[in-house]
Amino acid sequence: MALRVGNKSSPSCAALTVLQQGESAVLHNGDAFSLICTRPDLAIQVHILPAAQGPPADAATREGTAAGYMPAGREGGAAVAAPPGSAPSTSHNSSPERVVAPTTQPSQQSSRHTEASGSYVTGDGDLDGLSDEGADSGRSGGAGPGPGSLASPVSTGKGQRGKRRGPGAGGKDTARGVGNNKPPVQGLPPVLLLFAGLPGSGKSTFSRSLQDASTVSWVHVNQDAINKGKPGKREQCVAALRAALAEGSCCIIDRCHLDASQRATFLELAAECHVAAHCVALAIPAQACAGRVAARTDHPGGVQGDNNRAVVFRMAKQQDSKGWPPTAAEGFTSVMDCFTDSDANAAVRAWAAYGAAAAAGGSGAAAALTTATAVGGSSEGAKPVGAAQGTAEAQAAPTLAMWQAYVAKRKPLAAATAITAFFKPAAAKAAAGATGTGAVPGVKAMAAGKAPAASAATEAGPQQAPAAGGSQVGAARSAPMAGAKAEPGSAVTGARQRGAESPPAAEQRPAKRPATAQPSVGVAPHGGGTGAPAGKGAGSPGSGHAAKPNAVPGSQQSQGNSGGGSASGTGAASPSPGGGANAFAVLMKGSRQAAAAAAGAKPSPTGVARATLGGADVDKRFKLDSPWAQALRKAAQDPEGSQQQVLHKDEEVVMIMDAFPKARSHALVIARDPALRSIADLRAEHLPLLEHMRQVALDWIAKRKEQVPGTAAFKLGFHAVPSMCQLHLHVISQDFDSPALKNKKHWNTFTTEFFRPLDLVLRELEGHGKLTLISEAEEKRFEGQELRCHACGLAQKSIPALKSHIVACDAVKCLPGL
DNA sequence: GTTCTAGAAC
DNA sequence: GTTCTAGAAC
Structure with a gap:
């Protein structure tokens, strides 16, 4: 069955490729809906599912709250x-x-x-x-x-809200x-x-x-x-x-x-x-x-x-x-x-x-x-799956x-038009074998390089073993x-x-x-x-950003919005069976608009969606209007006029060395679009630009590593509260060996949540259509955090002590990164 | 973002 | 003596 949707670089096309190879895939089309495609028996099924409802995951961990679960219910x-x-x-x-x-x-x-x-x-x-x-x-x-410190006399029962557990009646x-x-x-x-x-x-x-x-x-x-x-x-x-x-x-x-x-x-x-x-x-x-x-x-x-x-x-x-x-x-x-x-x-x-049910009789x-x-x-169209009723598996179904x-x-919200899950339906292999459409090399690799595969399946009929039902x-x-x-x-x-x-x-x-x-x-x-x-190149289908939107407060405007062209209507609507070409048509129809609409973004006269927090407000918050904050903006407009070495230049971005590098290798990829003054201006439509920025960074990193053997791992990300006007991506090696790194703020802006990794920014944009800005309280908290080694976590009393530690810390040498 | 300064803290 | 912090100015 041949279906053509989008272009070769579109995730949906990638999904179809998978489908044609006997795989199944789950597409999530922005905020509007999710599209489940399967061909367990070579009969492709497409279902538009209503956007899942509810708030994004809470920010408990973002806030670093201590453990301690709320009482059930x-x-x-x-x-x-x-x-x-x-x-x-x-x-x-x-x-x-x-x-x-x-x-x-x-x-x-x-x-x-x-x-x-x-x-x-x-x-x-x-x-x-x-x-x-x-x-x-x-x-x-x-x-x-x-x-000697292991002599704690109490087992796991201790601390149980005052109750010392003892042998049970059973x-x-x-x-x-x-x-x-x-x-x-x-x-x-x-x-x-x-x-x-x-x-x-x-x-x-x-x-x-x-x-x-x-x-x-x-x-x-x-x-x-x-x-x-x-x-x-x-x-x-x-x-x-x-x-x-x-x-x-x-x-x-x-x-x-x-x-x-x-x-x-x-x-x-x-x-x-x-x-x-x-x-x-x-x-x-x-x-x-x-x-x-x-x-x-x-x-x-x-x-x-x-x-x-x-x-x-x-x-x-x-x-x-x-x-x-x-x-x-x-x-x-x-x-x-x-x-x-x-x-x-x-x-x-x-x-x-x-x-519980059994206990209640x-x-x-x-x-x-x-x-x-x-x-x-x-x-x-779905085949019942062997139920394991009477087994623990069936009992665990609820x-x-x-x-x-x-x-x-x-x-x-899942990744906008990104494939977030792959799995091989049971019948696919056999069917593929029968029809000569078995998976081809590369499919698994593609999947392996993608976002985490969520449990995905097509239909869970009432007669099926519930435990077997994968969630969307x-x-x-x-x-x-x-x-x-x-x-x-x-x-x-x-x-x-x-x-x-x-x-x-x-x-x-x-x-x-x-x-x-x-x-x-x-x-x-x-x-x-x-x-x-x-x-991976920017053209790789479905850049594979994990379907893990950040749990950010205040981003609930998208909740309950399953619109954007979704025929599924509200979140309470039942999945639309079938769908076929219509589903694909809906998928491809303004997915971006749907995502933007769901995110509450409004196109500006220049076509750039502005943050809910108005541009002027953002500028005030970020203090982007100061004269000294315009250096990068000027560099974006006139790269040759910059005093910094221009590492790359094209129509969309300019890459220069940071004027005050906080590591041996510290460069900036600056977006040239004047409308992009900061991360607050980012919308889902900028995902391709961000991918391009990533690629430019990766290309430079590759060269840099050749030039400077032994260079530490790199990380890519944005400052949560930028000081300089014009969207710029930090590309920084993790050695943090630089005389320009002088104080706690310098350190923490690259090693705490103040530093927003590109991947997570992409994910949040995919999921929410825009970024949620941190509060001023968070900003201060991040900037003021005690100094800790970014590799081993050990606290350091001062910047000089930290720098000495980093040089000697073995964990730094093993840091993950690009 | 920076530098510079003064005062406090260690 | 060194380091940190805060504020002002750029």
């Missing part, structure tokens, strides 16, 4: 109950596996999982997951507490796991819930919240306290879990689990016990985790205090190479990605619902189906459905039960098997993209790939 509790039609679940194959892994959390989590400090090794119980070398180096770093004293005094529910299959996340990501808090909120028996096993309240061995955890599962209790295994091999241990256990293994990945930004670790005083493993900040940052840098993020392909029935505390809250609520399976129906769409509803709600952009990713693999040859199995092959290698993921402390949101699964590989 507080934060839109009712809303997550999957209002009919509100969640455009599209499911078709049961296990759309993400092909692409995240970046992200961007930045904070990248690189190899090298050494961990002694505190981490013992404290978080990953002793068996670390090399001796790593452990040793960590210990030598002195970042962690000594063995025999919760499983080894040394801590139960919640609730009996196992007859007939409710236990599940194993594996947590993964950095120290300080909130794993234990999650456990306590879940144990409190749930009506069924949950046993919390934490290696930090498995040995009579002290850190123990993995084997002890396994034994405790085995016992608890045998008793019918649901179990939580609370370890960092950044390493896939460590997770495998517990997946094997789940298989052995014939229970489903689910994962909750707490991908909270490392900066926030470090802050929590620094502040806490009651960690049983002693991973606490200011000295352990560095532990978090080190682990964050290392986790990619160890198998982060967790994927359903590993064997998890689902993976929930939590990027914010709100996400975690929702996940708690979702898991607290597990077994109802039918878990019926509840599952009911919930699934609520979030599912019609099933025209949980997953709630999560999917939450994800759909929290992520109303859900962060819950389904996979087969660890202990009950789907039948060979089934649709489910096919998808899963391919999924298992799909996760890109760490080096393929965009983890090396500019790191950032941007703790916003998270919408896209796993932090979303920040897009195409750094070297």
